[in-house]
Amino acid sequence: xxxxxxxxxxxxxxxxxxxxxxxxxxxxxxxxxxxxxxxxxxxxxxxxxxxxxxxxxxxxxxxxxxxxxxxxxxxxxxxxxxxxxxxxxxxxxxxxxxxxxxxxxxxxxxxxxxxxxxxxxxxxxxxxxx
Numbered sequence: 311x312x313x314x315x316x317x318x319x320x321x322x323x324x325x326x327x328x329x330x331x332x333x334x335x336x337x338x339x340x341x342x343x344x345x346x347x348x349x350x351x352x353x354x355x356x357x358x359x360x361x362x363x364x365x366x367x368x369x370x371x372x373x374x375x376x377x378x379x380x381x382x383x384x385x386x387x388x389x390x391x392x393x394x395x396x397x398x399x400x401x402x403x404x405x406x407x408x409x410x411x412x413x414x415x416x417x418x419x420x421x422x423x424x425x426x427x428x429x430x431x432x433x434x435x436x437x438x439x440x
Contacts, residue, residue, distance in 0.1 A: 312336040312428075313321060313334065314406050314408055314430065314431035315332070315333045315432070316331065316333075316404065316431045316432065316433055317331045317333070318331050318369060319349060319404060319434030319437075320435075320436070321437045321438075322436075322438055323342045323440055324397050324398060324438055324440055325395055326327030326427070326438075327392070327393060327394045327396065328393050328396065328436060329391065329393070329404075330346070330391040330393065330434060330436075331388055331389075331390055332346070332389040332391075332431060333345060333387065333388050334387045334388065334406075334408065337410065337429075338410075339363070339382075340364060340384065341411075341414065342363055342390040342408045342409060342411070343360055343361070343362050343363065343408070343409050343410075343411060343414035343415075343418050344360070344382065344406060344407070344422075345361075345408075345409075345418070345427065346358040346359050346360075346380065346391045346405070346406055346407075347404070347406075347437075348400075348402045348403065348405070348428075349403050349405070349433075350399070350401060350402035351402065353402075353422050355405070356372050356373050357373070357408040357423065357424075358370065358371055358372045358373055358391065359374070359378055359391060360417070360418035360422060361380045361381070361382050362414035362415040362417070364405055364414075367414075367415035367419070369422065370417055371422055377395050378391055378392060378393050378394070379391075379392040396438045397438055397439075397440060398438045399438075400436060400438050401436060401437050401438050403433040403435055403436070404433060404435075404436055405432075407424075407429060407430050407431070408427070408429040409421070409426060409427050409428050409429070415432070435437070
């Protein structure tokens with residue numbers, strides 16, 4: 311059974327940083343793309359970043375490009391999202407998602423919309439406020 315558990319959210323001030331974690335289980339980590347999405351209040355869920363199975367492909371959507379870095383620890387089966395210089399517009403629930411694919415790099419490059427993703431975590435709340 312695929313399980314994704316996000317953690318690391320919280321309340322921060324503008325300009326501060328957070329590192330989110332997505333702990334995974336129940337699937338072969340190396341053969342899945344893992345992505346981060348976010349959903350602000352009253353808005354649709356949007357992609358933030360993705361990393362493929364072997365970690366060689368990372369993609370960043372315009373929503374937070376230049377302020378986030380995605381990484382993975384294969385031994386821990388965990389994906390991280392380092393977020394810097396946060397601002398109030400970054401407030402929302404952050405979700406990780408997983409999709410198995412022969413070419414997980416293609417998933418990251420071409421399928422960063424919610425309808426393509428098979429498995430979701432419960433989300434972690436990020437609030438940015440002074």
